[in-house]
Amino acid sequence: MKPVTKKYSLGFRVWINAGQGHFLGNGRVRLLELIRETGSITNASKAMKMSYRQAWQMVEDMNGAAEKPLVEKMPGGKGGGGTIVTEAGEKAIKLFYKIEEKVKRLSEELSEKIIL
Numbered sequence: 313m314k315p316v317t318k319k320y321s322l323g324f325r326v327w328i329n330a331g332q333g334h335f336l337g338n339g340r341v342r343l344l345e346l347i348r349e350t351g352s353i354t355n356a357s358k359a360m361k362m363s364y365r366q367a368w369q370m371v372e373d374m375n376g377a378a379e380k381p382l383v384e385k386m387p388g389g390k391g392g393g394g395t396i397v398t399e400a401g402e403k404a405i406k407l408f409y410k411i412e413e414k415v416k417r418l419s420e421e422l423s424e425k426i427i428l
Contacts, residue, residue: 320426322419326412330377340370341408344397347371347383351394378404 328336339360346356357367375381382401386394397405 318428319423320428321423322426324415324419326408326415328408328411333373333377335374335377336404336408340374341405343367343370344374344382344401344405347395348397348401351396353383353385353395374404 326337327334334340343356343360346359347353350356350359353367353371354364357364360367371383375383378400380400381398382404384396384398386396
């Protein structure tokens with residue numbers, strides 16, 4: 313009887329670090345995307361089921377670690393205020409997904425070579 317060959321796969325989670333702390337990961341990128349979609353940190357935090365304070369702290373951490381702010385608050389007034397994801401923020405989102413895709417392809421390639 314021929315032995316059954318089990319298939320193994322690698323798991324991963326991509327983080328981009330800056331200095332001593334996390335800069336970008338899945339959750340932070342999702343927060344940026346929701347801020348872009350809703351125009352609001354409040355609405356983005358609600359969609360992620362996290363407190364506004366936690367979302368604001370994540371935004372502050374990302375902005376502090378980046379060369380240019382990823383998120384900016386727009387002043388209120390007649391047209392209302394809001395929050396935008398800047399050009400640097402859009403670039404960070406794209407870069408994160410590009411890196412994540414490369415890591416995914418590499419992990420799939422390496423998974424094929426796992427024989428135990």
